[in-house]
Amino acid sequence: xxxxxxxxxxxxxxxxxxxxxxxxxxxxxxxxxxxxxxxxxxxxxxxxxxxxxxxxxxxxxxxxxxxxxxxxxxxxxxxxxxxxxxxxxxxxxxxxxxxxxxxxxxxxxxxxxxxxxxxxxxxxxxxxxxxxxxxxxxxxxxxxxxxxxxxxxxxxxxxxxxxxxxxxxxxxxxxxxxxxxxxxxxxxxxxxxxxxxxxxxxxxxxxxxxxxxxxxxxxxxxxxxxxxxxxxxxxxxxxxxxxxxxxxxxxxxxxxxxxxxxxxxxxxxxxxxxxxxxxxxxxxxxxxxxxxxxxxxxxxxxxxxxxxxxxxxxxxxxxxxxxxxxxxxxxxxxxxxxxxxxxxxxxxxxxxxxxxxxxxxxxxxxxxxxxxxxxxxxxxxxxxxxxxxxxxxxxxxxxxxxxxxxxxxxxxxxxxxxxxxxxxxxxxxxxxxxxxxxxxxx
Numbered sequence: 001x002x003x004x005x006x007x008x009x010x011x012x013x014x015x016x017x018x019x020x021x022x023x024x025x026x027x028x029x030x031x032x033x034x035x036x037x038x039x040x041x042x043x044x045x046x047x048x049x050x051x052x053x054x055x056x057x058x059x060x061x062x063x064x065x066x067x068x069x070x071x072x073x074x075x076x077x078x079x080x081x082x083x084x085x086x087x088x089x090x091x092x093x094x095x096x097x098x099x100x101x102x103x104x105x106x107x108x109x110x111x112x113x114x115x116x117x118x119x120x121x122x123x124x125x126x127x128x129x130x131x132x133x134x135x136x137x138x139x140x141x142x143x144x145x146x147x148x149x150x151x152x153x154x155x156x157x158x159x160x161x162x163x164x165x166x167x168x169x170x171x172x173x174x175x176x177x178x179x180x181x182x183x184x185x186x187x188x189x190x191x192x193x194x195x196x197x198x199x200x201x202x203x204x205x206x207x208x209x210x211x212x213x214x215x216x217x218x219x220x221x222x223x224x225x226x227x228x229x230x231x232x233x234x235x236x237x238x239x240x241x242x243x244x245x246x247x248x249x250x251x252x253x254x255x256x257x258x259x260x261x262x263x264x265x266x267x268x269x270x271x272x273x274x275x276x277x278x279x280x281x282x283x284x285x286x287x288x289x290x291x292x293x294x295x296x297x298x299x300x301x302x303x304x305x306x307x308x309x310x311x312x313x314x315x316x317x318x319x320x321x322x323x324x325x326x327x328x329x330x331x332x333x334x335x336x337x338x339x340x341x342x343x344x345x346x347x348x349x350x351x352x353x354x355x356x357x358x359x360x361x362x363x364x365x366x367x368x369x370x371x372x373x374x375x376x377x378x379x380x381x382x383x384x385x386x387x388x389x390x391x392x393x394x395x396x397x398x399x400x401x402x403x404x405x406x407x408x409x410x411x412x413x414x415x416x417x418x419x420x421x422x423x424x425x426x427x428x429x430x431x432x433x434x435x436x437x438x439x440x441x442x
Contacts, residue, residue, distance in 0.1 A: 026284060026295040026358050027320060028334030028420045029302060057090025059323045061121040061133070061166060061208075061263060062310035068126045069147040082314050083145070084321055085122050085130060086328070092116035094132065098148040106150040111137050114152050121166030121178075121208070121263070122310075129190065131175060133164040140164060140177060140188070156192030166208045166229075166263060171215040176226060178206040185209060185226060185239075198226070198243040205232040208263030212270045212287070218315040220269045221287055227272045229261040236261060236274055238289045247289040254283065254291055265313040265320075267333055268418060269360055271386065275308040275322065282308060282322065284358065286386050293336065293358045305329070318419025333419035335359035335426060340412060342430040345392070349402050351378075351432065353391045353412065360386055361414040362421075365393055368409040374398075375408065383417070395434065408432045 063085045070081065085096045092109035093116070107116050117136035124130045130143040130150065138161045142153040157164065163181035170176070174195070175188040183203045187196040199206065207229040214222045225246065226239045235250040251259035260278035267273070270287035280298035282305075285291055296305045310323035318333035341354040353365070362381040369375055378393040395403045410432050415425040 025334055025336035025426070026293050027282070027303070027331040028424050030330070030332050030420075030423075057088055059325070059328075060087040060089045060119065060310055061123075062086050062312035062321050062323050062328075063122045063124040063130070064312040064314045064319065064321055065124045065126055066314065066316070067128055067145065067147065069128060069145075082319060083124075084312065085124055086310065086323060087119050087122050087132065089116075089119055092119065094122065094130075094143070094150065096145075096150065104149060106143070116141065121164070123167050123169045123175075125169050125171075129169065131167055131169060133167050133177065135163055135165060138162055138164070140167065140175070140192070142190075142192075154192070157186075157188065157194075160186060160194055165206065168209055168211040170211055170213040171217065172213055174211075174213070176209060176211050178203075178209045178228060180205050180207065185228065187241075198241070199228070199239055200243070202237065202239070202243065202245050203228060203230050206230050207233060207261070208274070210264040210266045210272060212266055216315070218268055219266075223270065223287070225270075225287075227264050227266070227274075227285075227289065229264055229274060233261040233277075234259060236264070236272070236285070236289065249285070249289055249291060254294070262309045263311050265311045266315065267313050267318055267320075268315045269386070271359070273311055273313065273320070275311050277307045277309060280305040280308060282311070290387070292386060300327075318416075332424075333359060333416060334424055335361055335414060335416045335420075337361075337412065337414045337426050337428060340428045340430070342410060342432070344432060344434070346435070348392070348394075350392045350394050351410065353393065354389070355412070355428075356388050357384060357386060357414055360384065360417050362417060363389075363391075364413045364415075366411045366413070367395075367397075367403070368411065370407050370409065372409070375403070381415075384414070395432075403434055405434045405436045408434070 064082045066082050085094055088095050092107050094106045098104040107114055116134045119132050119134050121133040128145040132141045134141045138158055139155045140157045141155045143150045144153050161179055165178045165180045167177040173190045177186045184200050185198040188194055210227045212223050212225050214224050224241045228237050230237050238247040259276050262275045262277050264274045272285040274283045281294050281296045283294050305324055307325040308322055312321045320331040322329050336358045337355055339356045343352045361384045363384045364380050365378040367375040376398045410430045412428045413425050
Protein backbone atom coordinates (compact mmCIF):
# COMPACT_ATOMS: atom_id res chain seq x y z
CA UNK A 1 0.00 0.00 0.00
CA UNK A 2 3.03 2.26 0.30
CA UNK A 3 2.89 2.76 -3.46
CA UNK A 4 -0.75 3.74 -3.77
CA UNK A 5 0.35 7.02 -5.34
CA UNK A 6 -0.29 5.22 -8.62
CA UNK A 7 -3.48 3.50 -7.61
CA UNK A 8 -5.54 6.61 -6.96
CA UNK A 9 -7.60 6.66 -10.20
CA UNK A 10 -4.21 6.26 -11.77
CA UNK A 11 -4.34 9.98 -11.33
CA UNK A 12 -1.86 12.33 -9.78
CA UNK A 13 -0.73 13.21 -6.38
CA UNK A 14 -0.05 15.92 -3.91
CA UNK A 15 1.10 15.45 -0.32
CA UNK A 16 -1.55 15.66 2.39
CA UNK A 17 -1.31 14.18 5.85
CA UNK A 18 -3.60 12.24 8.16
CA UNK A 19 -5.97 14.42 10.12
CA UNK A 20 -6.64 13.90 13.79
CA UNK A 21 -9.28 11.33 14.68
CA UNK A 22 -11.74 14.12 15.37
CA UNK A 23 -11.55 15.18 11.71
CA UNK A 24 -12.09 11.84 9.99
CA UNK A 25 -15.12 9.65 10.34
CA UNK A 26 -17.11 7.87 7.64
CA UNK A 27 -14.13 7.80 5.29
CA UNK A 28 -10.61 7.65 6.65
CA UNK A 29 -7.41 8.99 5.16
CA UNK A 30 -4.98 6.05 5.50
CA UNK A 31 -2.04 6.37 7.91
CA UNK A 32 1.20 7.90 6.69
CA UNK A 33 3.13 4.61 6.66
CA UNK A 34 0.67 3.16 4.14
CA UNK A 35 0.61 6.07 1.71
CA UNK A 36 3.76 8.04 2.60
CA UNK A 37 1.37 10.90 3.30
CA UNK A 38 -0.04 10.85 -0.23
CA UNK A 39 -3.72 10.21 -0.79
CA UNK A 40 -4.85 12.81 -3.31
CA UNK A 41 -4.28 13.12 -7.05
CA UNK A 42 -3.77 16.41 -8.88
CA UNK A 43 -3.55 17.70 -12.43
CA UNK A 44 0.06 18.82 -11.97
CA UNK A 45 1.30 15.36 -11.04
CA UNK A 46 -0.55 13.77 -13.96
CA UNK A 47 1.41 15.97 -16.33
CA UNK A 48 4.62 15.07 -14.50
CA UNK A 49 3.99 11.34 -14.83
CA UNK A 50 2.54 11.20 -18.34
CA UNK A 51 3.72 14.39 -20.03
CA UNK A 52 2.56 17.98 -20.35
CA UNK A 53 0.10 17.17 -23.14
CA UNK A 54 -1.97 15.01 -20.75
CA UNK A 55 -4.75 16.53 -18.66
CA UNK A 56 -8.08 15.78 -17.04
CA UNK A 57 -11.01 16.32 -19.35
CA UNK A 58 -14.38 15.44 -17.84
CA UNK A 59 -13.28 12.42 -15.74
CA UNK A 60 -16.07 9.91 -15.17
CA UNK A 61 -16.28 6.29 -13.96
CA UNK A 62 -13.74 4.34 -11.90
CA UNK A 63 -12.94 0.68 -11.35
CA UNK A 64 -10.51 -0.93 -8.91
CA UNK A 65 -9.45 -4.56 -8.76
CA UNK A 66 -6.69 -6.89 -7.62
CA UNK A 67 -5.49 -8.68 -10.76
CA UNK A 68 -4.81 -12.40 -10.46
CA UNK A 69 -1.86 -11.95 -12.81
CA UNK A 70 -0.24 -9.63 -10.25
CA UNK A 71 -1.05 -11.69 -7.18
CA UNK A 72 1.56 -13.73 -5.37
CA UNK A 73 -0.39 -16.24 -3.22
CA UNK A 74 2.63 -16.62 -0.95
CA UNK A 75 2.85 -12.88 -0.27
CA UNK A 76 -0.11 -11.46 1.67
CA UNK A 77 1.52 -8.03 1.70
CA UNK A 78 0.62 -7.47 -1.95
CA UNK A 79 -3.11 -8.14 -1.47
CA UNK A 80 -3.99 -4.45 -1.32
CA UNK A 81 -1.98 -3.45 -4.40
CA UNK A 82 -4.89 -2.90 -6.70
CA UNK A 83 -5.10 -1.81 -10.31
CA UNK A 84 -7.31 1.23 -10.90
CA UNK A 85 -8.88 2.36 -14.15
CA UNK A 86 -10.33 5.82 -14.73
CA UNK A 87 -12.35 7.17 -17.65
CA UNK A 88 -11.00 10.48 -18.99
CA UNK A 89 -14.16 11.03 -20.99
CA UNK A 90 -13.45 14.25 -22.87
CA UNK A 91 -10.33 12.73 -24.45
CA UNK A 92 -11.74 9.27 -25.00
CA UNK A 93 -9.10 7.72 -22.74
CA UNK A 94 -8.65 5.13 -20.03
CA UNK A 95 -5.92 6.05 -17.54
CA UNK A 96 -4.59 3.18 -15.44
CA UNK A 97 -1.55 1.97 -13.54
CA UNK A 98 0.33 -0.61 -15.61
CA UNK A 99 2.62 -1.29 -12.66
CA UNK A 100 3.09 0.05 -9.16
CA UNK A 101 5.45 2.69 -10.48
CA UNK A 102 4.10 3.67 -13.90
CA UNK A 103 0.93 5.01 -15.50
CA UNK A 104 -0.45 4.30 -18.93
CA UNK A 105 -3.14 5.70 -21.21
CA UNK A 106 -5.29 3.71 -23.61
CA UNK A 107 -7.53 5.07 -26.34
CA UNK A 108 -8.38 8.29 -28.06
CA UNK A 109 -11.42 10.18 -29.24
CA UNK A 110 -13.26 8.49 -32.10
CA UNK A 111 -15.48 5.61 -33.15
CA UNK A 112 -13.04 2.96 -34.29
CA UNK A 113 -11.06 0.25 -32.60
CA UNK A 114 -9.39 1.60 -29.47
CA UNK A 115 -11.45 4.79 -29.64
CA UNK A 116 -14.26 6.19 -27.48
CA UNK A 117 -16.84 8.96 -27.73
CA UNK A 118 -17.94 10.46 -24.40
CA UNK A 119 -17.45 7.21 -22.42
CA UNK A 120 -18.74 7.08 -18.84
CA UNK A 121 -18.80 3.92 -16.75
CA UNK A 122 -16.06 1.29 -16.43
CA UNK A 123 -15.91 -2.08 -14.69
CA UNK A 124 -13.24 -4.77 -14.33
CA UNK A 125 -12.63 -8.17 -12.81
CA UNK A 126 -9.66 -10.02 -11.34
CA UNK A 127 -9.12 -12.00 -14.56
CA UNK A 128 -8.14 -8.82 -16.41
CA UNK A 129 -11.39 -8.17 -18.29
CA UNK A 130 -12.33 -4.50 -18.58
CA UNK A 131 -15.63 -3.14 -19.96
CA UNK A 132 -16.38 0.48 -20.85
CA UNK A 133 -19.73 2.17 -21.50
CA UNK A 134 -18.82 3.94 -24.76
CA UNK A 135 -21.80 6.26 -24.52
CA UNK A 136 -21.94 8.19 -27.78
CA UNK A 137 -20.80 5.19 -29.82
CA UNK A 138 -23.81 3.34 -28.36
CA UNK A 139 -21.78 0.28 -27.43
CA UNK A 140 -19.85 -1.62 -24.82
CA UNK A 141 -16.13 -2.03 -25.42
CA UNK A 142 -14.28 -5.00 -23.94
CA UNK A 143 -10.56 -4.72 -23.21
CA UNK A 144 -8.17 -7.16 -21.60
CA UNK A 145 -5.28 -6.46 -19.24
CA UNK A 146 -2.85 -9.40 -18.91
CA UNK A 147 -0.93 -7.43 -16.32
CA UNK A 148 0.58 -4.22 -17.60
CA UNK A 149 -1.27 -3.07 -20.72
CA UNK A 150 -4.76 -2.94 -22.17
CA UNK A 151 -5.71 -4.73 -25.40
CA UNK A 152 -8.85 -4.29 -27.47
CA UNK A 153 -10.98 -7.46 -27.62
CA UNK A 154 -14.32 -6.47 -29.13
CA UNK A 155 -17.35 -4.22 -28.93
CA UNK A 156 -21.00 -5.20 -28.66
CA UNK A 157 -24.47 -3.88 -27.89
CA UNK A 158 -24.71 -1.54 -30.89
CA UNK A 159 -28.03 -3.07 -31.92
CA UNK A 160 -29.49 -2.68 -28.41
CA UNK A 161 -28.02 0.33 -26.63
CA UNK A 162 -28.80 3.99 -27.23
CA UNK A 163 -26.95 5.82 -24.45
CA UNK A 164 -25.14 3.44 -22.08
CA UNK A 165 -23.95 5.26 -18.97
CA UNK A 166 -22.58 2.81 -16.40
CA UNK A 167 -21.99 -0.92 -16.08
CA UNK A 168 -21.00 -3.60 -13.58
CA UNK A 169 -19.63 -7.10 -14.10
CA UNK A 170 -20.57 -9.70 -11.49
CA UNK A 171 -18.65 -12.82 -10.39
CA UNK A 172 -21.26 -14.80 -12.31
CA UNK A 173 -20.12 -13.14 -15.58
CA UNK A 174 -23.25 -11.03 -15.84
CA UNK A 175 -22.92 -7.51 -17.18
CA UNK A 176 -25.49 -4.93 -16.04
CA UNK A 177 -25.62 -1.76 -18.17
CA UNK A 178 -27.69 1.37 -17.47
CA UNK A 179 -29.08 3.19 -20.50
CA UNK A 180 -30.05 6.82 -19.93
CA UNK A 181 -32.06 7.10 -23.14
CA UNK A 182 -34.05 3.88 -22.75
CA UNK A 183 -34.86 4.23 -19.03
CA UNK A 184 -33.71 0.74 -18.13
CA UNK A 185 -30.82 -1.54 -17.21
CA UNK A 186 -29.79 -4.17 -19.75
CA UNK A 187 -28.35 -7.50 -18.68
CA UNK A 188 -25.79 -9.08 -21.03
CA UNK A 189 -23.54 -12.06 -20.66
CA UNK A 190 -19.85 -11.32 -21.12
CA UNK A 191 -19.96 -12.64 -24.68
CA UNK A 192 -22.33 -9.77 -25.51
CA UNK A 193 -25.58 -11.72 -25.66
CA UNK A 194 -28.61 -9.81 -24.37
CA UNK A 195 -30.31 -11.68 -21.52
CA UNK A 196 -32.86 -9.27 -20.06
CA UNK A 197 -34.17 -5.74 -19.89
CA UNK A 198 -34.76 -4.54 -16.32
CA UNK A 199 -36.62 -1.60 -14.78
CA UNK A 200 -39.10 -0.59 -17.49
CA UNK A 201 -41.78 1.66 -16.03
CA UNK A 202 -39.67 2.30 -12.93
CA UNK A 203 -36.42 3.87 -14.06
CA UNK A 204 -36.07 7.34 -15.53
CA UNK A 205 -32.69 8.40 -16.99
CA UNK A 206 -30.63 5.90 -14.94
CA UNK A 207 -26.96 6.74 -14.41
CA UNK A 208 -24.51 5.03 -12.08
CA UNK A 209 -25.22 1.51 -10.90
CA UNK A 210 -23.83 -0.86 -8.28
CA UNK A 211 -24.65 -4.57 -8.16
CA UNK A 212 -24.62 -7.07 -5.31
CA UNK A 213 -24.44 -10.74 -6.27
CA UNK A 214 -24.91 -13.92 -4.29
CA UNK A 215 -21.70 -15.10 -5.96
CA UNK A 216 -19.67 -12.20 -4.57
CA UNK A 217 -16.70 -13.59 -2.62
CA UNK A 218 -16.07 -10.32 -0.80
CA UNK A 219 -19.66 -9.66 0.23
CA UNK A 220 -21.31 -10.16 3.61
CA UNK A 221 -24.97 -10.53 2.62
CA UNK A 222 -24.55 -12.03 -0.86
CA UNK A 223 -27.90 -10.77 -2.03
CA UNK A 224 -28.92 -10.14 -5.63
CA UNK A 225 -29.84 -6.49 -6.08
CA UNK A 226 -29.08 -3.43 -8.20
CA UNK A 227 -28.66 0.07 -6.78
CA UNK A 228 -29.32 2.66 -9.49
CA UNK A 229 -28.79 6.42 -9.56
CA UNK A 230 -32.01 7.49 -11.24
CA UNK A 231 -34.29 10.41 -12.01
CA UNK A 232 -31.51 12.38 -13.75
CA UNK A 233 -29.51 12.29 -10.55
CA UNK A 234 -32.35 13.10 -8.14
CA UNK A 235 -33.08 9.69 -6.61
CA UNK A 236 -31.61 6.26 -5.92
CA UNK A 237 -33.54 3.02 -6.33
CA UNK A 238 -32.96 -0.58 -5.34
CA UNK A 239 -34.21 -3.33 -7.67
CA UNK A 240 -33.95 -7.09 -7.62
CA UNK A 241 -32.58 -8.85 -10.70
CA UNK A 242 -36.10 -9.24 -12.09
CA UNK A 243 -36.71 -5.51 -11.93
CA UNK A 244 -38.97 -5.39 -8.87
CA UNK A 245 -38.69 -2.11 -6.98
CA UNK A 246 -37.48 -2.81 -3.46
CA UNK A 247 -36.74 0.71 -2.20
CA UNK A 248 -36.34 4.26 -3.44
CA UNK A 249 -35.07 7.45 -1.87
CA UNK A 250 -34.95 10.96 -3.32
CA UNK A 251 -32.69 13.90 -2.60
CA UNK A 252 -35.34 15.78 -0.60
CA UNK A 253 -35.56 12.87 1.85
CA UNK A 254 -31.93 13.65 2.67
CA UNK A 255 -32.90 17.24 3.53
CA UNK A 256 -31.11 18.52 0.42
CA UNK A 257 -32.37 21.49 -1.58
CA UNK A 258 -31.14 19.80 -4.75
CA UNK A 259 -28.70 17.08 -5.80
CA UNK A 260 -26.81 15.70 -8.77
CA UNK A 261 -26.10 12.05 -7.92
CA UNK A 262 -23.56 10.47 -10.26
CA UNK A 263 -22.06 7.02 -9.57
CA UNK A 264 -22.52 4.30 -6.96
CA UNK A 265 -20.36 1.63 -5.31
CA UNK A 266 -20.76 -1.08 -2.66
CA UNK A 267 -18.49 -2.04 0.22
CA UNK A 268 -18.10 -5.46 1.88
CA UNK A 269 -21.37 -5.04 3.83
CA UNK A 270 -23.24 -3.94 0.69
CA UNK A 271 -23.52 -0.40 2.00
CA UNK A 272 -24.21 1.90 -0.95
CA UNK A 273 -22.00 4.95 -1.54
CA UNK A 274 -23.23 7.60 -4.01
CA UNK A 275 -21.34 10.66 -5.23
CA UNK A 276 -23.16 13.99 -5.37
CA UNK A 277 -21.59 16.36 -7.89
CA UNK A 278 -23.73 19.36 -6.94
CA UNK A 279 -23.25 19.22 -3.16
CA UNK A 280 -19.66 17.95 -3.38
CA UNK A 281 -20.39 15.04 -1.05
CA UNK A 282 -20.61 11.27 -0.79
CA UNK A 283 -23.83 9.87 0.64
CA UNK A 284 -23.86 6.50 2.39
CA UNK A 285 -26.81 4.10 2.64
CA UNK A 286 -27.06 0.63 4.16
CA UNK A 287 -27.84 -2.45 2.08
CA UNK A 288 -31.58 -1.81 2.48
CA UNK A 289 -31.01 1.70 1.06
CA UNK A 290 -31.74 3.35 4.40
CA UNK A 291 -29.84 6.63 4.67
CA UNK A 292 -26.85 6.48 7.04
CA UNK A 293 -24.71 9.59 6.68
CA UNK A 294 -23.06 12.11 4.39
CA UNK A 295 -19.34 12.78 4.10
CA UNK A 296 -17.43 15.77 2.77
CA UNK A 297 -18.09 19.30 1.60
CA UNK A 298 -16.99 21.61 -1.19
CA UNK A 299 -13.30 22.47 -1.19
CA UNK A 300 -9.85 21.21 -2.15
CA UNK A 301 -8.59 20.29 1.33
CA UNK A 302 -8.67 16.85 2.96
CA UNK A 303 -12.18 15.39 3.29
CA UNK A 304 -13.45 17.90 0.74
CA UNK A 305 -14.45 17.49 -2.92
CA UNK A 306 -14.81 19.48 -6.12
CA UNK A 307 -17.60 17.93 -8.18
CA UNK A 308 -17.11 14.26 -7.25
CA UNK A 309 -18.03 11.78 -9.98
CA UNK A 310 -16.72 8.22 -10.21
CA UNK A 311 -16.32 6.02 -7.15
CA UNK A 312 -14.80 2.54 -6.82
CA UNK A 313 -14.44 0.28 -3.80
CA UNK A 314 -12.21 -2.78 -3.58
CA UNK A 315 -14.60 -4.62 -1.32
CA UNK A 316 -12.15 -7.04 0.23
CA UNK A 317 -10.26 -4.37 2.18
CA UNK A 318 -12.58 -1.37 1.97
CA UNK A 319 -10.28 0.71 -0.21
CA UNK A 320 -12.16 3.62 -1.79
CA UNK A 321 -11.17 5.79 -4.76
CA UNK A 322 -13.24 8.90 -5.56
CA UNK A 323 -12.77 10.90 -8.74
CA UNK A 324 -13.30 14.65 -8.86
CA UNK A 325 -13.34 17.37 -11.51
CA UNK A 326 -9.55 17.46 -11.74
CA UNK A 327 -8.17 15.04 -9.15
CA UNK A 328 -8.97 11.92 -7.14
CA UNK A 329 -8.78 10.86 -3.51
CA UNK A 330 -8.03 7.59 -1.75
CA UNK A 331 -9.69 6.51 1.51
CA UNK A 332 -10.42 3.55 3.75
CA UNK A 333 -13.81 2.72 5.22
CA UNK A 334 -13.96 4.42 8.61
CA UNK A 335 -16.89 5.11 10.92
CA UNK A 336 -18.52 7.50 13.34
CA UNK A 337 -20.69 7.29 16.47
CA UNK A 338 -23.33 9.96 16.97
CA UNK A 339 -26.31 10.94 19.12
CA UNK A 340 -24.92 9.23 22.22
CA UNK A 341 -27.26 9.35 25.22
CA UNK A 342 -26.60 7.71 28.60
CA UNK A 343 -29.11 7.31 31.41
CA UNK A 344 -28.62 5.81 34.87
CA UNK A 345 -31.21 3.18 35.78
CA UNK A 346 -30.96 3.15 39.56
CA UNK A 347 -33.51 0.41 40.19
CA UNK A 348 -31.68 -1.99 37.87
CA UNK A 349 -28.14 -0.78 38.67
CA UNK A 350 -27.56 -0.36 34.94
CA UNK A 351 -26.91 2.29 32.36
CA UNK A 352 -28.91 2.71 29.18
CA UNK A 353 -26.86 3.70 26.11
CA UNK A 354 -28.51 5.04 22.98
CA UNK A 355 -26.32 5.77 19.95
CA UNK A 356 -26.05 5.69 16.16
CA UNK A 357 -23.10 4.20 14.26
CA UNK A 358 -22.29 4.69 10.59
CA UNK A 359 -20.62 1.30 10.03
CA UNK A 360 -20.65 -2.17 11.55
CA UNK A 361 -18.50 -1.96 14.65
CA UNK A 362 -16.87 -3.57 17.62
CA UNK A 363 -18.45 -1.94 20.68
CA UNK A 364 -16.57 -1.57 23.98
CA UNK A 365 -17.63 0.19 27.19
CA UNK A 366 -15.07 0.83 29.94
CA UNK A 367 -15.43 2.38 33.39
CA UNK A 368 -12.76 4.67 34.89
CA UNK A 369 -12.66 6.72 38.08
CA UNK A 370 -12.26 10.50 37.94
CA UNK A 371 -8.46 10.07 38.00
CA UNK A 372 -8.68 7.92 34.85
CA UNK A 373 -7.83 4.74 36.74
CA UNK A 374 -9.36 1.60 35.22
CA UNK A 375 -12.31 0.13 37.07
CA UNK A 376 -13.91 -2.42 34.76
CA UNK A 377 -14.99 -3.30 31.23
CA UNK A 378 -18.75 -3.60 30.91
CA UNK A 379 -18.66 -5.09 27.42
CA UNK A 380 -15.75 -5.73 25.06
CA UNK A 381 -15.76 -5.80 21.28
CA UNK A 382 -19.39 -6.73 20.99
CA UNK A 383 -20.43 -6.68 17.32
CA UNK A 384 -22.96 -4.04 16.41
CA UNK A 385 -24.81 -3.50 13.14
CA UNK A 386 -24.92 -0.18 11.35
CA UNK A 387 -27.64 2.21 12.57
CA UNK A 388 -29.46 2.94 15.86
CA UNK A 389 -28.89 1.00 19.10
CA UNK A 390 -30.17 0.97 22.67
CA UNK A 391 -28.12 -1.15 25.09
CA UNK A 392 -28.46 -1.80 28.81
CA UNK A 393 -25.30 -2.67 30.74
CA UNK A 394 -24.93 -3.71 34.39
CA UNK A 395 -22.65 -1.49 36.51
CA UNK A 396 -20.07 -3.78 38.07
CA UNK A 397 -16.39 -3.65 38.93
CA UNK A 398 -13.69 -6.00 37.62
CA UNK A 399 -14.77 -8.67 40.14
CA UNK A 400 -18.40 -8.50 39.12
CA UNK A 401 -19.56 -6.60 42.21
CA UNK A 402 -21.90 -3.59 41.94
CA UNK A 403 -20.11 -0.27 41.61
CA UNK A 404 -20.01 1.75 44.82
CA UNK A 405 -21.63 5.20 44.99
CA UNK A 406 -19.40 7.89 43.48
CA UNK A 407 -18.37 9.59 40.25
CA UNK A 408 -17.16 7.64 37.22
CA UNK A 409 -16.16 8.12 33.60
CA UNK A 410 -17.85 5.86 31.08
CA UNK A 411 -15.87 5.48 27.85
CA UNK A 412 -17.76 4.23 24.79
CA UNK A 413 -15.45 3.06 21.99
CA UNK A 414 -16.36 1.79 18.54
CA UNK A 415 -13.96 0.27 16.00
CA UNK A 416 -14.58 -0.71 12.35
CA UNK A 417 -14.68 -4.46 11.77
CA UNK A 418 -12.54 -4.31 8.62
CA UNK A 419 -10.61 -1.89 6.37
CA UNK A 420 -9.28 0.52 9.03
CA UNK A 421 -9.68 -2.02 11.86
CA UNK A 422 -6.91 -1.70 14.49
CA UNK A 423 -5.87 1.61 12.94
CA UNK A 424 -8.83 3.76 13.88
CA UNK A 425 -11.49 4.09 16.56
CA UNK A 426 -13.98 6.62 17.86
CA UNK A 427 -14.46 7.32 21.59
CA UNK A 428 -17.10 9.18 23.56
CA UNK A 429 -16.83 9.78 27.31
CA UNK A 430 -19.82 10.35 29.59
CA UNK A 431 -19.82 11.21 33.29
CA UNK A 432 -21.82 9.04 35.69
CA UNK A 433 -22.76 9.67 39.30
CA UNK A 434 -24.04 6.76 41.39
CA UNK A 435 -25.81 8.34 44.40
CA UNK A 436 -25.74 7.10 47.96
CA UNK A 437 -28.71 4.90 48.65
CA UNK A 438 -30.98 6.12 51.43
CA UNK A 439 -30.90 4.03 54.55
CA UNK A 440 -33.94 1.82 55.06
CA UNK A 441 -35.84 2.77 58.24
CA UNK A 442 -37.13 -0.07 60.40
